[in-house]
Amino acid sequence: TFAPITPEPQKPDPVFGLKFTIEARHGGTVPVDLTTLDPRPLAIAFADALRRSAALGGSIGAATVIQQYVQIYRRFFAWLNHDAPGVVGVSDLRAVHIDGFARTLERGGMHPTFHHRVVSIIVNTLRAIDANRPDWIAPDLHGRLRYILTTSKGRSIPRDAYSPFVARALRDAARADVEAIFRRLSAEDRTEDKPAIARARAKVEALIARDGAVVATGPEVRHLYYMRERHGMPSSGLMDDLHGRYHLLAPDLPPLLVLLTLDTGLEPECLKALTVDCLANARSGTVELRYLKRRARGAEHKSMRVRDGGSATPGGLIRRLIDVTSAARKHLPGDCLWTYHQDGGLRTGILVSKYHFASWVARHNIVDDEGKPLNLWLSRLRKTHKALWYTKTEGHMARFAVGHSREVAARHYADLPSLRSLHEATVADAFREVVAATRSIVLVPAAEQALREAPEQAAPLMPTDTVGPLLDGEQDVWLAACTGFYSSPYADTGSPCAQPFWGCLDCPNAVITARKLPAILAFLTFVEEQRRGLPASDWAAKFGHVHARITAQVLPAFSDAVVANARQQMASERLYLPPEARG
Incomplete structure (x- = not known):
């Protein structure tokens, strides 16, 4: 009564050569190009291992980690071409090659933590190859894959917090810009002095409202450029001006990220991965902020209580962001909170470069404690939030260690160079109290x-x-x-x-x-x-x-x-x- 089952033909391998695309579980699409690696048989084996490791259930989930693997592959293959030209395929690799590459990195002065990380990427790739094709791995290399290095990776040097002076300057600049952003997005229709320009602009804005974005080569946009040029009006920044009334722009992201990080102390990677349903269970002027921390293996889904109210509170600011990004989200897949216009189209996820942060700092003339232009790092902003909270709680670990064990909070967020003077003054005061008591x-x-x-x-x-x-x-x-x-x-x-x-x-x-x-x-x-x-x-x-x-x-x-x-x-x-x- 049933038709005979015909097995489906096996689909060809989607990896053609050494150039392919990986859909990362976190961070979007990553184009991978390993065509310049030599020898080619070894490069094909590494590329296949990378693709399988980044697949569903694999050990690699973030787009940034995939990019790190590609960069380390280039470094390892360059070393092989110089110091081990006889290696052609995986079967030619030996333990001495792994150790020789590690010694070269060490002689180059690489910090033990990064040294361990670089070698681990090569070892992990060979382990993935061994799991799929154990007959390719030589016996001595098989034993070498049991460990990364014989030396300790040492203790990482935690980034220091910014001083309260810098934190105040960053917070004031970010809050002023965020208020200006929301005023821009809620402004009424702009009127043009010239009726012809107003009509041309209205046609372009109608397209933006319908399609989400327009490109500069479209006929309506070109006509608007022509009309403005004809009347002697400047057109620099016109595309940002047109889309900025409907969507966030890439230059809007630095002040938003700075303000949210200083107010919540959320990790940068967690902040960038927020979704539109991240707020829940509002009560008593607070709201639960739910976020994903991929590094917390087995406990990735976390939450914290933040203040909720107007846009001056973290909860109120996120609610405003959800509202102003809803128009762009209609034209984009997914539920990421961060949707904005950049380079002629709508984008989702944080893809802004270091240049945007440096430009924002320069525009506000923010300097460090020595009067030099500030080098802004989001990870240091998290440390700044923790340092300010540590000072406010007077070092009370039960109140300070939020989201961490007391040991981790003390080692990574309390033992900072910027807090050393506070600790030394506290110890001196304690000695004075003891002496005074006796x-x-x-x-x-x-x-x-x-x-x-x-x-x-x-x-x-x-x-x-x-x-x-x-x-x-x-x-x-x-x-x-x-x-x-x-x-x-x-x-x-x-x-x-x-x-x-x-x-x-x-x-x-x-x-x-x-x-x-x-x-x-x-x-x-x-x-x-x-x-x-x-x-x-x-x-x-x-x-x-x-x-x-x-x-x-x-x-x-x-x-x-x-x-x-x-x-x-x-x-x-x-x-x-x-x-x-x-x-």
């Missing part, structure tokens, strides 16, 4: 009088009723008054203090007043006399710290008159040092 309290005569008049000021340190006896000398030890001889931080509570008497100079229980200066000066005289009789290392170990404490911190707190009066008392009174000073 110091004795120095009361100059004015402060002592104020404490007598208002004893409640000492409440955090001691009971109010003990202030008077302490200041009157009833709780004196040798160099200070002690607020708690039996509650020393250096002994168990209830036990007497076991520190040497000069330990009071670093004890938080000690209160040093002008009344104790004669004893302190007498001890200072003794310490300086000991310098003459002890080796320098022994003297520094025993008395170096206390000497610095007296001369640099205690005595400078008192006026010269108070210190001079204390010296007179020391000379007139016979002050004896405790026996432990000579122990």
Whole structure:
């Protein structure tokens, strides 16, 4: 009852020679031209491996990675032609060829990270060939394909963040341009002074509204050029002017990307891959931003909460972009957020070059911290967003590590050269707090009088009723008054203090007043006399710290008159040092 099944004839290989096109899963179409590679049999094997690796289910999914493979192939084949001319096909390759190519890269001064990446592309290609045709791979090369390099690829050097000064300049310039873009797209119809030019322009704009774009060689556009030239009107930038009222233009992308990156901190590759359905679950002035991160193997689909409202918020800006790009999206396949006019046609996806970013920076005269023209990198903008958020959260890792583990956030986004001064200042402040917490309290005569008049000021340190006896000398030890001889931080509570008497100079229980200066000066005289009789290392170990404490911190707190009066008392009174000073 069924017709006999006739097997379909096998389709010919779509790869003809070494020139073909790959439809990448991410990034669009990539034309591949390997016709200049020699030897040809080896080049055909590499081309076939590249095509299979970039197919559905293969290890290569991004257009940029395919382009990297092609560039490394050219470098590897150039090395083979120079250093291994006997290699014709895959079966002629040996382990020494992989190692020789790696040594050449290393001698050229290539950074270990890039060195590892370049060699891995060649090894991965040969692994793909081995998986398809294992009989082509020599035994020693088969063993060599088990690893990339015997040396470590090292730690990559993270890009630094821009300073807050540069970030503010970029944000202000981008926000001004974005507002101008939306005003341009929402402007009413432009009126021309000349009726003939207005009619010609109306015909062209009708075609743009219908077809999405026009080319400069079309009859209607040529007629408009002719009419403007006839009336002595300039035509420079006319195509951008015509399409700019309906679509985004390529020069509009740098400020949009800069502003969104600074506001969200999204990775550049994730930002470029946003789709029109990236916003969801709006609530309480925020919205969920969904994006694709291809590098996160097994967890590519991610989301973050961003502010939502007017165009000054990330959510509001993306909503405006979805609205203004809807007209261009009717004429383009896919759901990519980024649709715009460039080079006489509508484009989808971010295809702008470094030139557009440099031109935008130059137009706004944005400079770096040294006053030089800024070299703008989107990846550094992400670091800038992270650095600003790190400063705002005061380094609190639980709040700072959004979208990353704490270890990754600390290594890649907190350990930046631009944040080094902040870290050093924080460490210095911590040391100062520790030292201050262990110091004795120095009361100059004015402060002592104020404490007598208002004893409640000492409440955090001691009971109010003990202030008077302490200041009157009833709780004196040798160099200070002690607020708690039996509650020393250096002994168990209830036990007497076991520190040497000069330990009071670093004890938080000690209160040093002008009344104790004669004893302190007498001890200072003794310490300086000991310098003459002890080796320098022994003297520094025993008395170096206390000497610095007296001369640099205690005595400078008192006026010269108070210190001079204390010296007179020391000379007139016979002050004896405790026996432990000579122990």
